[in-house]
Amino acid sequence: MDTPLGIVNALDYLQHYLQELTKCQNTLEHTINTTLVGLTAQLQQLIQLITSPALTPTTSPSLVSPSSPILAIPSKQQTRLKLPSSPDFSGEQNSSQAFFNSCMLYLCLVPEQFSCNEEKIFWTLAFFKD
Secondary structure, eight states, X not given: OOOOHHHHHHHHHHHHHHHHHHHHHHHHHHHHHHHHHHHHHXXXXXXXHHHOGGGSOOOOTTTSOTTOSOOOOOOTTOOOOOOOOOOOBOOOGGGHHHHHHHHHXXXXXXXXXXXXXXXXXXXXXXXXXX
16 A cells, blocks of 8 residues: 655655754754863862862961861951953853853852842843843
8 A cells, every 4th residue: 555645745854853853952962061071170170279278278376286176267367269250241152151151150159149049140141241
């Protein structure tokens, strides 16, 4: 029995559409994996910065004895990293991931500067210049 031409055309179209969807999925998976690798590298850099001896607060010898399990007592004058704010976003697709990463990094490192999600959104939107 022959298959009607309309059904054959519909099946061909669906097969082509499925192939296109598979290509899109592969591209998105690659983008996600690339972003994940980049974020992992940034996280490792942040961990190194946080655990760096240069950023560890020091204490007076009178506050910590040699046998004390406490290695360092944070002082009121802890130095904070001076973080640059995110760069202006022009809307270019090739710079969107860098802008997103920059904003997320800033928001994660200084959560005390924002009391709610709306403030985070407004702060981010302030960089949309064009």
